[in-house]
Amino acid sequence: MTEFKIVPDQYVVDAMGRDLRFHPSHVTEPATLTLENVVHFNKNGFVQPIRIFDGSEADDLRAYFDRLLKQAIAEGQDSYSISTAHLKYGRVYDLLTHPRIVACVQDLLGPEVVGWGSHFFCKMPRDGKRVAWHQDASYWPMEPRINMTAWIALGPTFPENGCLRLIPGSHKQWLDDEYQPLDNASQFNRGLSAGQVDESKAVDVAMQPGEVAFFTEATLHGSNNNSSDVARLGFSGRYTTPEVKFDVEALKEQNIDYLARTTLVRGEDKYNYNEAIRVEPPAK
Numbered sequence: 220m221t222e223f224k225i226v227p228d229q230y231v232v233d234a235m236g237r238d239l240r241f242h243p244s245h246v247t248e249p250a251t252l253t254l255e256n257v258v259h260f261n262k263n264g265f266v267q268p269i270r271i272f273d274g275s276e277a278d279d280l281r282a283y284f285d286r287l288l289k290q291a292i293a294e295g296q297d298s299y300s301i302s303t304a305h306l307k308y309g310r311v312y313d314l315l316t317h318p319r320i321v322a323c324v325q326d327l328l329g330p331e332v333v334g335w336g337s338h339f340f341c342k343m344p345r346d347g348k349r350v351a352w353h354q355d356a357s358y359w360p361m362e363p364r365i366n367m368t369a370w371i372a373l374g375p376t377f378p379e380n381g382c383l384r385l386i387p388g389s390h391k392q393w394l395d396d397e398y399q400p401l402d403n404a405s406q407f408n409r410g411l412s413a414g415q416v417d418e419s420k421a422v423d424v425a426m427q428p429g430e431v432a433f434f435t436e437a438t439l440h441g442s443n444n445n446s447s448d449v450a451r452l453g454f455s456g457r458y459t460t461p462e463v464k465f466d467v468e469a470l471k472e473q474n475i476d477y478l479a480r481t482t483l484v485r486g487e488d489k490y491n492y493n494e495a496i497r498v499e500p501p502a503k
């Protein structure tokens with residue numbers, strides 16, 4: 220099994236030129252979200268909660284995920300390391316490319332959409348791990364910065380079980396110069412430590428299964444440990460546009476190019492920048 224590494228070393232990202240501007244959504248006539256949602260996304264860096272799956276669809280998804288987690292654990296993985304599963308499992312690929320999710324992404328990124336990553340973020344009951352405050356773009360050698368996540372709740376999320384937390388407006392300011400090395404209690408090896416962030420501004424993303432939070436790659440986010448008896452289960456699907464280039468060589472050098480594999484899910488790719496990491500859907 221490939222050793223699981225979630226982010227490249229800092230120098231890889233630093234080596235890539237930095238265009239730090241936020242690229243707001245230019246969509247003025249959204250087809251699925253409301254214009255208010257789009258304006259909120261541009262202003263705050265996220266929009267949530269958006270219901271995508273109804274109760275029985277969410278139950279079905281949860282049952283599938285429970286089987287997947289059981290299998291991953293039997294294979295020696297843990298609840299954090301089910302990453303890039305859309306390359307392996309048709310059902311996860313279907314989730315990443317789900318028409319109702321992609322329709323919302325199109326309202327935020329525009330008509331051309333590339334899906335490139337998937338990661339289950341699962342905190343089991345009483346799990347002591349937290350996700351330190353960070354901006355995703357700090358870890359991703361991609362340029363320009365047009366990139367976002369759909370975080371899908373697979374179970375209920377609330378403050379006590381370590382729900383996602385987001386800082387409104389933080390996507391307009393770049394903070395990774397202030398990152399510190401982090402200990403094992405955090406998912407990532409570098410990020411902002413407690414005390415570096417004004418947590419009084421944080422929005423707790425309390426959601427029901429089947430609801431989704433959409434946030435930009437520059438929105439400061441994190442989550443606390445799970446102090447409850449209810450698992451906190453989420454799936455992050457990552458989306459960009461064809462004009463965004465990945466530093467493919469750097470990802471290969473770090474042996475983590477498997478974390479970034481692009482699939483055109485809507486529109487046309489006029490650029491062909493990322494051919495080396497383009498993949499076909501997995502067999503069903």
Ligand SMILES: O=C(O)CCC(=O)C(=O)O
Binds near residue numbers: 340350355382441
């Ligand atoms: O699920 C979490 O608590 C954090 C998620 C996250 O960091 C991400 O999706 O980028």
